[in-house]
Amino acid sequence: MSFENLLDHKCAIYHMKKDGKNLGYGIAGEAFSYPVEPDVTDVPCHFNVSDTGTMEQTEDANEYIVVGKLNLPYGTDVRVNDKIIDLGSGISYYAEIPRNIRDHHIIVQIQRKGKVKGAM
Template identity: 45%
Template sequence: MAIEDLFNHRCSIYHLREETTSPGWGLPGQTEYSYPDTPDLSGVPCHFNVGASTELAQESPFTTYLYTGKLNLPAGTDVRINDKIVNEASGLDFTAQEPQDIRGHHVTVTIQRKGSLNNTAL
C-alpha cells in the first residue's frame, strides 16, 4: 500500500498573517494576526487520525473543551505552526502545532480545537 492511499480526507490550509499598523506621528505600531478569507491551499489530500484526546474543564459560565489529534499530509506540504486547517467534509477548523517531516515520506502535525460548551445545553 502506498502512502497516497492513506490520504482519504481533504483539507484547506490558511497561513497566519501578521500585520503591523501604526497611527502615524512616530508612534509604535500594533501587531495584529489574522487568517485570509480564502485558503492558501485547498483540496489538500490528508488523513485526520481517529485516535485523539479530549479534555473538558468546568469553568464559569461555560465548560471549555480541548480536542487534540494528529493530521497526516503529503511530504512537502506547506503547513506551518499556528496555521488554520479546515476539514473540508465537516467544516471544523483546527490550529496546527509544529509540523514534523517524517523522513521525507509524509508530514505529521498535531492539531487542536478549543471552544466552549454552554452549560445549559449539556
C-alpha cells in the same frame, strides 16, 4: 496499503498573517489574522482525531480541547499556528510543529478548542 490510499480526507490550510495595527495615540501594534481564502486548498490528508477530548471549567463556560494528528503528503506548505479546515466536516483545527518523516510525509499535531455553554 500505500500511503496515498491512507489520505482519504481533504483539507484547506490558512497561514497566519501579521498585520500592523494602529492602537491610537501614536502607538503601533501587531494583529494576527487568517486570510479569507485558503493559502493551500484541496490537500489530500488524513485526520486522526478521536471523538473524545478534555473539558476544563472556566469562569464563564466549559472549554473543550480536542487533540489529534494530521497526515499530509511530503512538501505540503504547513506551518506552526496554521488554521486547517477539514473540508468534509468543516471543523477548524490549529497546527502545532509539523514533523517531516524521512522526506516521505508530514505529521502535524492539531488541536481544536471551543466553549460549551449550557442552555438556560
